[in-house]
Amino acid sequence: MAIDALGASIKRREDPRFITGAGNYIDDIKLPSMVHMAILRSPYAHANIRSVDVTAARAMPGVIDVIVGADVPYNPLPMVWPAGGSAGLRNNVNSPRILATDSVKWTGEGVAAVVAETPAQAFDALAAIVVDYEPLPAVVDAEKAVAPGAPQLHENAPNNVVFEWSVGDSAGTEAAIEAAEVVVRQRLVNQRLIPNPMETRGDIGWYNPGTEEYTLWMSSQTPHIQRLLVGIFTMGIPEHKLRCIAPDVGGAFGTKIFCYADYALVLLASKRIGGRPVKWIEGRRENYQSTIHGRDHITYLEIAGKRDGEITGLRVKTLANLGGRLSTIGPGIPTTLYARVLSGCYKIPNVYAEVTGVYTNTTFVDAYRGAGRPEATYVIERAMDLFAREIGMDRAEIRRRNFIAPDAFPYDNPSGLGTASGGAKIYIDSGNYEPALDKALAMVGYDDLDARKVEARLRGKYLGLGLSTYLEVCGVAPSKWIGAVGEGWGAAMWESSNIRVHLTGKVVLTMGTSPQGQGHETTYSQVISHELGVPVDDVIVQHSDTQGTPFGYGSYGSRTSSVGSTAAIKAAGKIREKARRYAAHMLEAAPEDIEIDGANYSVRGSPDKVKTLQEIAFALDLAFDAPVGMEPYLDETAYYDPTNCTWPFGTHIAIVEIDEETGHVDLVRYVAVDDVGNKINPMIVDGQLHGGIAQGVGQALWEGAVYDDQGQLLSGSLLDYALPRAAWLPSFELDETVTPSPVNPIGVKGVGEAGAIASTAAVSNAVVDALGPLGVRHLDMPYTPQTVWRAIQTAKGGQA
Amino acid sequence: MAEHVTLVVNGQRREVDVEPRRLLVEVLREDFDLTGTHVACDTSQCGACTVHMDGQSVKSCTVLAVQADGATVTTIEGLAAGGELHPIQAAFWEKHGLQCGFCTPGMIMSAADLLARVPDPSDQQIRHAIHGNLCRCTGYHNIVAAIREAAVTMHTGSASDSGIVG
Known part of the structure; x- marks a missing residue:
C-alpha cells in the first residue's frame, strides 16, 4: 500500500467533473416529456385572500395545469422541532402551506402554481392569474410584534408569540447578578441574513402511473428525511412509493435541510397531468422570499462578575424572529442550539436564558450555517469584551481567567445541554483553550497593538483588534438526547454506511449522508482506504439517493465527518472480520491467527502465507469453496449512534482599519487558530474554515435582510443584498491546535460551521475596539460605512 | 417570431432558431446542452454564467442570443484542449x-x-x-x-x- 490517505491533503475526487462543466445539478437534468412549473407569490406581506381566478391563465399558450390552494389535498407542511423543555411547553404552531388558501403572511408566500411546456410560458401565465387580496397591516420586527396593538398574524398565537422558553437557573442567576461587584447590560441585534448558496433550490417531481411510484429529484441536504416529510407526512405517499434523489448540490448552508412547498407541488402536479415530469427552478429573487432566512435575534444581555475579572453570572433575554409560519425546525434553533451553549468555553456558574419565539410578516427563519451557535457566540464574546472594558482588564486576560480548565472535563454547562428527560447526557467532553489563544495572539503580534493603533491614527485610520474564543457543539447526537421529548426534534441522529467489496476488489461505499460541496466522495474514500488498505481510487462513494443507500439523517450541523465516518469505519470493521474468517479458511489457519496489515491477511508467524483483500473478495464472491455457514460476498452495513456531540473550539482574531472620514471598514488581517481534532483531509478542513469565515465576516460588515414597515423585502435581490466579494476580503491566516475528540475512533470533530460561528464576533469586537477611544462601547451590525460614519460623528458630538 | 442565429461554440458551428427574448445562456444550456455554464442570479451579479465571446469574457445572461449571431463562443466545456485540463x-x-x-x-x-x-x-x-x-x-x-x-x-x-x- 502507498502512503496512508487518512490525514493527507489529497486532491478532491469530485473536482474533475466540476472544473470541466460536467457536474450534474438539478437544473442540468432533462427528462423525456418534462414540463416546467412556476409559482405565483404574494406581493403583500399580510393579506386575506378573497379569491383566486385562474381562468385566463389556463388559456395561455403552453399552459397544462394551474393549481391553487384549494386543489391541494393536505396543505400544511410538517414542523418537527417545537421548542421543548422537560416540563413541557406550549408552542403555538402555524405550519407553512403548500399553497396559501385564506391568507398570506409574508411577501413571497406561494398562492398558485402554473405548469407549462416551457419555463417562459409558465412565467407568462403567472401574470394572468387574478388574486383578490384584502391587505392587512404588517409587522416585521420581533420587538414590535409582541408589543400591545401590533397586527396579529395567527388566531392561536396571541401577541404573535410562538413560545416562551427558558433554560438555566433563574433564581441563582438573579442572586449572582444582585451580589455582583460589576454588572454590564447591553442590547444586541443579530440581524437577519439571507444564506445565498450559489445554486438556488429546485426540484423535479415524477409520478409513474404504471407503478404508482413517485420520484423526486431535489437540491437537498436530506433526501432520506424528505422522503418521510414530503411523502407520508404531507402527500400521503407511502415511504416505499417515493424515491428521493439529490444530484450535485451547489451549496446549501442549511437552507436545503428543510421541507418546502415546491417538493409537494411538483409531485402533485406530475400526478395531476398524468405522469409527465415537472421541473421547478427557483430564481434568486424568489430564493430571497421562499427559502429560509437565518439569525434575526434581539437580545438583552446582563453579565455579572468581580473586578478581578471572574464572571459569576450571565442572563439573556432573546426575541427570536421566526417569520410568518414555522419552518421545519425553526423553533429548535434559538432554543436548544443557542441558549444551551450560551456560556461558550467559559466556566460561568450561573446562566439563565429566556427565549421568545415570534411571528412576523417575514420569510420563515431556520438553520443557517452555525444555526444558533453563531448567535450564542456573538452574545458571549461581545459580553466578555463589554465586561473587560468596564473593569479595565485586557480582553485576552479576561478570557484566560474564565476558560474551563483543561482538567475540568467532562464539564456540564449550567445552561443545560446536560441530561435529557430520558437520562441521556451531553457534556463538554474535551478542550484545552489557552494554547489556541496564545498561538493566535502570537500570530497577530498582540503585544504591539497599541503602537499600531497610534501609527494608524497618523494615516487617518482607527485600528481595532477583535477576539473570538469560540466553542462549538457539533456532530449532533446522541439519539437518546436529541430524540428526547421536549429536548430535540424527536428524531434519531445516527448515521449509516454500507460497504461492498466487489469481485475485482473494488470497493463501493454507500452512505446515508448527503454532501453539498464538502467533498465527501474524497474524505470517505480516504477513511475507507485507511481502514481496508485499498487505494483511494479503488473506492467509490455513493450517496444522496434513497434507492440504494441506507437511511441516513443527512449532512448539516458539522456532523458528517464525526458521525458518518464512524458509521463507515464500523462497516469496514465488519468487512475486515469477515475477510479474516475467510482468509483463515483459505490459509487453513484459525481466524485468531490471521494478522491484518492494510489489505494483507497473513498467518501469524508465516508472513509468506498471505491473501490480499482482493483475493479474498474474489474467492468469497465466487463462493466455490465457502465454508458451511458463511454467506458469500463481502457486503456489510453498519449504523452508528454517537454517545456525545463533539466540541471544536479555537481563537479567531480580526484586525480592522476604519477610515475616519468615510466610516469604511477594511478587514486587514484575519487569523484563526482552530481545534477541530484530527483531520481527514487538512486541505478540505482549511477550505471549510475559509468559507465559514467569509460568511461570518459578511454578517459583521455587509449583509442584512431589510424589510420596510409594510413587509416588502428591500434587500430583495443580489443587487441589494451585499454578498462578500473577492476584493473586499483578505487572505486568511490559519493555524491549529489538535485535541482529538474522544467520541469517535478517528478523533475528528467537524468543521463545516466553525468559521461562521467564530468570525462574526471577532470582526464585531474589532470594530468596537477601533471606535473605543471615541467612547463607542457597542454598535449593531452590519458595519456599513453609513453606520460607522454615524457612530463616529455621534461619538464626536457632531450631528449624525 | 424566431430569429435564425449562427455561431461557433467551442470550435463547432451551431445554428439555432430562437425567440428574440432568449438569452445566450439559455441557448447554451437548453439548445446546445452545454450545462456547465450556470445561472445563479437574475440581476447579472453573480458571474456564474461567464463565457468568452469573441475573445472577451461576458456574462451570458446579459447577452441576447441574437446578439451572439456570428460570434465565436467558448464555454467551460471548450476550455480543455485535446483532453488536457487547461x-x-x-x-x-x-x-x-x-x-x-x-x-x-x-x-x-x-x-x-x-x-x-x-x-x-x-x-x-x-x-x-x-x-x-x-x-x-x-x-x-x-x-x-x-x-x-x-x-x-x-x-x-x-x-x-x-x-x-x-
Missing part, C-alpha cells in the same frame, strides 16, 4: 479552488480572461478581476491561490496554454 482548471483542482462547484465554471472563465490580458497579476488584480464572480463556499482564498498558481504554470509553459479559443 492550466487554470488544473490549478483550481490542485489548490482546492472550489467546493460545491457551482460558481466554478464562471470563475475559471473570468480567470482565463484575466490571464490572457495580465499574465502575472498581483493578488489585488486577481481579486478585482473576479469581483463580478460570486462564490459562497471558499471565501475566495483558494480561488486567488489557484489563479496565482495558474499564472505561474502558464508562464513556465509546462502545460498547454492554448485552450482559450476565440
Whole structure:
C-alpha cells in the first residue's frame, strides 16, 4: 500500500467533473416529456385572500395545469422541532402551506402554481392569474410584534408569540447578578441574513402511473428525511412509493435541510397531468422570499462578575424572529442550539436564558450555517469584551481567567445541554483553550497593538483588534438526547454506511449522508482506504439517493465527518472480520491467527502465507469453496449512534482599519487558530474554515435582510443584498491546535460551521475596539460605512 | 417570431432558431446542452454564467442570443484542449479552488480572461478581476491561490496554454 490517505491533503475526487462543466445539478437534468412549473407569490406581506381566478391563465399558450390552494389535498407542511423543555411547553404552531388558501403572511408566500411546456410560458401565465387580496397591516420586527396593538398574524398565537422558553437557573442567576461587584447590560441585534448558496433550490417531481411510484429529484441536504416529510407526512405517499434523489448540490448552508412547498407541488402536479415530469427552478429573487432566512435575534444581555475579572453570572433575554409560519425546525434553533451553549468555553456558574419565539410578516427563519451557535457566540464574546472594558482588564486576560480548565472535563454547562428527560447526557467532553489563544495572539503580534493603533491614527485610520474564543457543539447526537421529548426534534441522529467489496476488489461505499460541496466522495474514500488498505481510487462513494443507500439523517450541523465516518469505519470493521474468517479458511489457519496489515491477511508467524483483500473478495464472491455457514460476498452495513456531540473550539482574531472620514471598514488581517481534532483531509478542513469565515465576516460588515414597515423585502435581490466579494476580503491566516475528540475512533470533530460561528464576533469586537477611544462601547451590525460614519460623528458630538 | 442565429461554440458551428427574448445562456444550456455554464442570479451579479465571446469574457445572461449571431463562443466545456485540463482548471483542482462547484465554471472563465490580458497579476488584480464572480463556499482564498498558481504554470509553459479559443 502507498502512503496512508487518512490525514493527507489529497486532491478532491469530485473536482474533475466540476472544473470541466460536467457536474450534474438539478437544473442540468432533462427528462423525456418534462414540463416546467412556476409559482405565483404574494406581493403583500399580510393579506386575506378573497379569491383566486385562474381562468385566463389556463388559456395561455403552453399552459397544462394551474393549481391553487384549494386543489391541494393536505396543505400544511410538517414542523418537527417545537421548542421543548422537560416540563413541557406550549408552542403555538402555524405550519407553512403548500399553497396559501385564506391568507398570506409574508411577501413571497406561494398562492398558485402554473405548469407549462416551457419555463417562459409558465412565467407568462403567472401574470394572468387574478388574486383578490384584502391587505392587512404588517409587522416585521420581533420587538414590535409582541408589543400591545401590533397586527396579529395567527388566531392561536396571541401577541404573535410562538413560545416562551427558558433554560438555566433563574433564581441563582438573579442572586449572582444582585451580589455582583460589576454588572454590564447591553442590547444586541443579530440581524437577519439571507444564506445565498450559489445554486438556488429546485426540484423535479415524477409520478409513474404504471407503478404508482413517485420520484423526486431535489437540491437537498436530506433526501432520506424528505422522503418521510414530503411523502407520508404531507402527500400521503407511502415511504416505499417515493424515491428521493439529490444530484450535485451547489451549496446549501442549511437552507436545503428543510421541507418546502415546491417538493409537494411538483409531485402533485406530475400526478395531476398524468405522469409527465415537472421541473421547478427557483430564481434568486424568489430564493430571497421562499427559502429560509437565518439569525434575526434581539437580545438583552446582563453579565455579572468581580473586578478581578471572574464572571459569576450571565442572563439573556432573546426575541427570536421566526417569520410568518414555522419552518421545519425553526423553533429548535434559538432554543436548544443557542441558549444551551450560551456560556461558550467559559466556566460561568450561573446562566439563565429566556427565549421568545415570534411571528412576523417575514420569510420563515431556520438553520443557517452555525444555526444558533453563531448567535450564542456573538452574545458571549461581545459580553466578555463589554465586561473587560468596564473593569479595565485586557480582553485576552479576561478570557484566560474564565476558560474551563483543561482538567475540568467532562464539564456540564449550567445552561443545560446536560441530561435529557430520558437520562441521556451531553457534556463538554474535551478542550484545552489557552494554547489556541496564545498561538493566535502570537500570530497577530498582540503585544504591539497599541503602537499600531497610534501609527494608524497618523494615516487617518482607527485600528481595532477583535477576539473570538469560540466553542462549538457539533456532530449532533446522541439519539437518546436529541430524540428526547421536549429536548430535540424527536428524531434519531445516527448515521449509516454500507460497504461492498466487489469481485475485482473494488470497493463501493454507500452512505446515508448527503454532501453539498464538502467533498465527501474524497474524505470517505480516504477513511475507507485507511481502514481496508485499498487505494483511494479503488473506492467509490455513493450517496444522496434513497434507492440504494441506507437511511441516513443527512449532512448539516458539522456532523458528517464525526458521525458518518464512524458509521463507515464500523462497516469496514465488519468487512475486515469477515475477510479474516475467510482468509483463515483459505490459509487453513484459525481466524485468531490471521494478522491484518492494510489489505494483507497473513498467518501469524508465516508472513509468506498471505491473501490480499482482493483475493479474498474474489474467492468469497465466487463462493466455490465457502465454508458451511458463511454467506458469500463481502457486503456489510453498519449504523452508528454517537454517545456525545463533539466540541471544536479555537481563537479567531480580526484586525480592522476604519477610515475616519468615510466610516469604511477594511478587514486587514484575519487569523484563526482552530481545534477541530484530527483531520481527514487538512486541505478540505482549511477550505471549510475559509468559507465559514467569509460568511461570518459578511454578517459583521455587509449583509442584512431589510424589510420596510409594510413587509416588502428591500434587500430583495443580489443587487441589494451585499454578498462578500473577492476584493473586499483578505487572505486568511490559519493555524491549529489538535485535541482529538474522544467520541469517535478517528478523533475528528467537524468543521463545516466553525468559521461562521467564530468570525462574526471577532470582526464585531474589532470594530468596537477601533471606535473605543471615541467612547463607542457597542454598535449593531452590519458595519456599513453609513453606520460607522454615524457612530463616529455621534461619538464626536457632531450631528449624525 | 424566431430569429435564425449562427455561431461557433467551442470550435463547432451551431445554428439555432430562437425567440428574440432568449438569452445566450439559455441557448447554451437548453439548445446546445452545454450545462456547465450556470445561472445563479437574475440581476447579472453573480458571474456564474461567464463565457468568452469573441475573445472577451461576458456574462451570458446579459447577452441576447441574437446578439451572439456570428460570434465565436467558448464555454467551460471548450476550455480543455485535446483532453488536457487547461492550466487554470488544473490549478483550481490542485489548490482546492472550489467546493460545491457551482460558481466554478464562471470563475475559471473570468480567470482565463484575466490571464490572457495580465499574465502575472498581483493578488489585488486577481481579486478585482473576479469581483463580478460570486462564490459562497471558499471565501475566495483558494480561488486567488489557484489563479496565482495558474499564472505561474502558464508562464513556465509546462502545460498547454492554448485552450482559450476565440
